[in-house]
Amino acid sequence: MLFKSLEFKNDIGQKVKVVEIPVLGEDSTYKFMIQVRLQTYITSVYKEPSPIKCYSFKDYLKKVMKWPDYEQLFNVTELKNNA
Structure with a gap:
């Protein structure tokens, strides 16, 4: 999955960065919710x-x-035996 980040200045002028924003296709069922x-x-x-x-x-x-929903969005897979 692709991720993007967003950088902006907040209300008082501090530089703020939001990372790990998922990039979804147009046909994704989660696009509107995200x-x-x-x-x-x-x-x-x-x-x-x-x-x-x-x-x-x-x-x-x-x-x-x-x-x-989170698991389906990010395809979280569990590792067996802590491997």
């Missing part, structure tokens, strides 16, 4: 002044999405 979640996430990051300069969108999705 767009809405990304817009919501960027709005919340833009308004909040914090010392954190790099945010992970993938970690945010892990918190807000249902686990079966």
